[in-house]
Amino acid sequence: MLLLDDVYKVYGKKKEKKVEALKGITLSVEKGEIFGVVGFSGAGKSTLIRCVNLLERPTSGRVLINGVDLLTLSPKKLCEQRKKIGMIFQQYNLLHSKTIAQNVAMPLVLEGKPKAYIKEKVTELLSFVGLEDRMNHYPEQLSGGQKQRVGIARALATDPDILLCDEATSALDPTTTQSVLDLLRKVRDEFQVTILMITHEMNVIKDICDKVAVIEGGKIVEQGSVMEVFTEPKTEIARSFVRTVLNDETPKGIKDWMKASNGKTYRVIFKGNATNIPLLSDTAKKFSVDLNVFHGMVTELQGQPFGNLLINIQGDSNEIEQAVEFMKSQEAIVKEVTPNEF
Structure with a gap:
């Protein structure tokens, strides 16, 4: 389970230059849920998701994963916890000088896993995402959708409990987006991974998420099940997002x-x-x-x-x-x- 409890993120030290990116974010994601956070550019979505794995350290509040507050951990223990948090990026973040297999293997190489284990795990994951015949290719030889599948395979390499998706489909066409969403649903169903997605696309929320939170100006202004928010949106920003889909x-x-x-x-x-x-x-x-x-x-x-x-x-x-x-x-x-x- 993932819990953000009254999380603030403030940039800058001087009073006149301080920027509050997050203002008291509280949300709970249950095990096995696909939870979406939707908002316009500048709303605080990317800051929020980076605070989950402490790529951005919150100014105050708590970030708990399975009851453990990451903000209280030593650097060594935090590194161990991060192995259970996978991340998928909008621009894939693949190493262009490495093959597809080498990209997927990278987290395991950094962990010092045996070569035999790495080879077996990489083959298994590339088969899962449908790219077993591309393992010796390089990123520039793949389409955008294939690159994102590599990103998903790499994120799963360490058997994470939580998968963070930072605008994972915004660079893809509608057909490819749907195929990636179908794959993420398969990841949740087969691996029981909890998924937190941030997006500005309400269609993504509609197609895959169980629950959704709407963020505006660094605050969660509305949250609930996808059915609740779509049928009875309470805020104007939620209504505007719903209209883009309906x-x-x-x-x-x-x-x-x-x-x-x-x-x-x-x-x-x-x-x-x-x-x-x-x-x-x-x-x-x-x-x-x-x-x-x-x-x-x-x-x-x-x-x-x-x-x-x-x-x-x-x-x-x-x-x-x-x-x-x-x-x-x-x-x-x-x-x-x-x-x-x-």
């Missing part, structure tokens, strides 16, 4: 049409079992109301169907109220929205 921004022409309509407008969010029933049809049949879908979409979150609709309901106010309560009873989230919220 594409639920209402076009201007439809907004004008909605404002001119009678009745009441509701946002209906449904997931899981609620997607398997004809919710709107059943509602219209049970109550004396007219339903009209203004705008919406259906996608998938964590393997579950997920829908987000803007609907208009017209009819007697009592009937509308009962219709709304019925939809809520079917596990849908129903909220009335005003024209300013369209």
Whole structure:
């Protein structure tokens, strides 16, 4: 388990030149979870992840891995703990003068492992990431996705408990990104490795993470399960990230049409079992109301169907109220929205 407890990171010593990169970060990542931290450039994401393995030493707070506070360890013991923390970088950080096999072997060579063990481990890891036929190639002979697979294999060489991913897919095209995310999911499932990912891409969070924290100005402003944050984002920055994935921004022409309509407008969010029933049809049949879908979409979150609709309901106010309560009873989230919220 990974726990960051009230972590601050301040750069500079003079008061007028101090920069607070992290301001009281607290988050907990359970064993076997894939936890995402999303934020815009300059939000503090990279500083946060570098504080986990103390590449950046926090100014204050605690960094605990399996109950051990890294900030209390001697240099020797900290070095031992770091062997259990693998890291994957945005720009791969491969040695271009070394072969793929030699790059993967580097952490084991530095540990002084026997040559026979290194050869067996490197072969096993390159087979796992699908590059066993590239072990004698050099980094410049590989595509970006292949280089990142080498980075993943190298990060796994010391059998880490935790894998840190620093914008690991931001330099890749969408298809390659998906293949790398699939590989990371396989790493978690087969090795039971805990993964902490930082990214500015909400699609990455949607596709692979169990939980997510949104960071802004060095602070965690929102966190929860991916389903919770996507279905009911509480902050404007979280809503803006969610919109980049769900594409639920209402076009201007439809907004004008909605404002001119009678009745009441509701946002209906449904997931899981609620997607398997004809919710709107059943509602219209049970109550004396007219339903009209203004705008919406259906996608998938964590393997579950997920829908987000803007609907208009017209009819007697009592009937509308009962219709709304019925939809809520079917596990849908129903909220009335005003024209300013369209």
